Amino acid sequence: MTELLVGTKKGLVVLRGPRGGALEIATRSFPGEVVEYAIRDARSGRYFASVTHGQFGPHLYYADDPAGAWQQAEGPAFPSGAGAAVERIWVVEPGVADDELWCGVAPAALFHSKDGGKSWSLVQSLWDVPERAKWNPGAGGLCLHSICPWPGDPRRLAIGISAGGVWLTEDGGKSWRRSVGGLVPRYLPEEARADTHMHCVHNMKRAPREPSTIYLQFHGGVYRSDDAGESWTDIGSGRGLPSDFGFPLAIDPHDPNRAFVIPLAADADRVTPDGKVRVYETRDRGSSWQALDKGLPQSQAYLTVLRQAFCNDAGKPLGLYFGAQSGEVFGSVDSGKTWSTLATHLPPVTSVRAA
Amino acid sequence: MAKVILTGSICQHVGGLGAVAVSGSTAREVITTLEASYPGLRGWVVDEQGALRRHVKLFRGGEAVSLDAQLAPGDELHIVAAISGG
Numbered sequence: 070m071t072e073l074l075v076g077t078k079k080g081l082v083v084l085r086g087p088r089g090g091a092l093e094i095a096t097r098s099f100p101g102e103v104v105e106y107a108i109r110d111a112r113s114g115r116y117f118a119s120v121t122h123g124q125f126g127p128h129l130y131y132a133d134d135p136a137g138a139w140q141q142a143e144g145p146a147f148p149s150g151a152g153a154a155v156e157r158i159w160v161v162e163p164g165v166a167d168d169e170l171w172c173g174v175a176p177a178a179l180f181h182s183k184d185g186g187k188s189w190s191l192v193q194s195l196w197d198v199p200e201r202a203k204w205n206p207g208a209g210g211l212c213l214h215s216i217c218p219w220p221g222d223p224r225r226l227a228i229g230i231s232a233g234g235v236w237l238t239e240d241g242g243k244s245w246r247r248s249v250g251g252l253v254p255r256y257l258p259e260e261a262r263a264d265t266h267m268h269c270v271h272n273m274k275r276a277p278r279e280p281s282t283i284y285l286q287f288h289g290g291v292y293r294s295d296d297a298g299e300s301w302t303d304i305g306s307g308r309g310l311p312s313d314f315g316f317p318l319a320i321d322p323h324d325p326n327r328a329f330v331i332p333l334a335a336d337a338d339r340v341t342p343d344g345k346v347r348v349y350e351t352r353d354r355g356s357s358w359q360a361l362d363k364g365l366p367q368s369q370a371y372l373t374v375l376r377q378a379f380c381n382d383a384g385k386p387l388g389l390y391f392g393a394q395s396g397e398v399f400g401s402v403d404s405g406k407t408w409s410t411l412a413t414h415l416p417p418v419t420s421v422r423a424a
Numbered sequence: 425m426a427k428v429i430l431t432g433s434i435c436q437h438v439g440g441l442g443a444v445a446v447s448g449s450t451a452r453e454v455i456t457t458l459e460a461s462y463p464g465l466r467g468w469v470v471d472e473q474g475a476l477r478r479h480v481k482l483f484r485g486g487e488a489v490s491l492d493a494q495l496a497p498g499d500e501l502h503i504v505a506a507i508s509g510g
């Protein structure tokens with residue numbers, strides 16, 4: 070059985086069906102509302118949906134059954150005196166400790182839940198880092214969108230901020246340090262790169278089987294860290310990718326040498342390059358990339374795939390799924406060798422996660 | 425007491441009621457009291473820092489007012505979400 074949580078500009082769509090077979094819309098929640106992100110915490114079975122109500126701001130909901138009643142969580146919300154209000158809830162990530170979850174929002178901040186996502190509190194230590202004053206919003210706003218727990222160790226976390234770089238903690242979020250060594254912000258004048266804090270991380274994923282390995286899609290470049298985010302190596306230049314720009318990133322949870330990206334043409338042209346929809350795979354830690362396109366549109370197809378709209382499941386062979394702003398959802402259950410169209414005519418897709 | 429008139433989807437957060445009598449001498453006080461009675465409303469009309477949501481308007485009678493507007497007993501305070509169209 071496959072269950073996909075598809076956030077769209079007009080509600081949450083839950084697709085269900087046999088793995089590798091046709092999926093159908095099992096339920097649609099929050100009709101008419103922008104669902105930025107939805108995920109199921111596999112530990113508890115609880116579903117989460119981040120909804121931005123047009124007039125009434127962002128709110129986080131949880132439910133045990135997406136077709137049933139959704140409860141509004143307490144937060145995430147900044148404490149009084151923080152001088153900020155949550156503008157958008159970008160990501161919810163199950164943690165390692167029991168009932169622990171993390172949440173990233175705009176303006177860039179991290180929230181923590183110790184009760185299974187029912188209530189949230191600001192990680193004040195990250196909010197208070199002096200460098201925050203030097204962060205700069207990208208086109209999507211100043212957002213914390215990537216949260217990478219360390220399997221088995223709740224003290225270690227890596228987060229990605231656009232545009233505020235990579236930050237690491239080894240004490241469960243009590244203290245933080247920036248780690249951008251090796252990331253080259255080619256979008257800045259050369260003389261401005263050394264001192265900048267405007268490292269525009271687009272996506273970041275940790276390999277669970279080898280947690281010291283992290284892949285990162287940058288605003289211009291794909292990078293890998295072999296030392297848990299301490300330093301970064303360019304794996305995107307001259308190795309077979311049609312573009313160094315993009316947002317979507319997925320990994321093989323069973324193989325730390327394997328990652329997947331969906332390049333977009335350029336920052337000024339955020340569509341699939343050359344009118345072809347292609348996922349690119351590396352099996353050798355980024356030494357080379359190969360196109361995976363069998364079953365995907367290969368002519369006159371200019372799709373936009375957003376940051377959170379690409380995911381992997383935990384299956385063997387691996388399942389990969391992504392959605393487009395033009396309302397299609399594509400999937401593969403053979404690690405990307407072949408693809409099928411799982412849904413069409415949906416509202417613009419903001420996020421896709423396998424439940 | 426002022427009478428708060430709610431329309432649209434935010435009624436769901438006050439038990440489906442379209443009108444509620446609430447004590448308070450300003451719009452801000454009235455909304456704070458309303459949130460205390462109906463916690464699900466928190467964060468919807470004003471954000472967590474107490475600022476009126478950008479696309480929400482308050483009307484006292486027929487006049488658009490701010491959160492600091494004074495309310496006399498019997499005044500009606502309408503909480504209205506912006507509409508869009510073209």
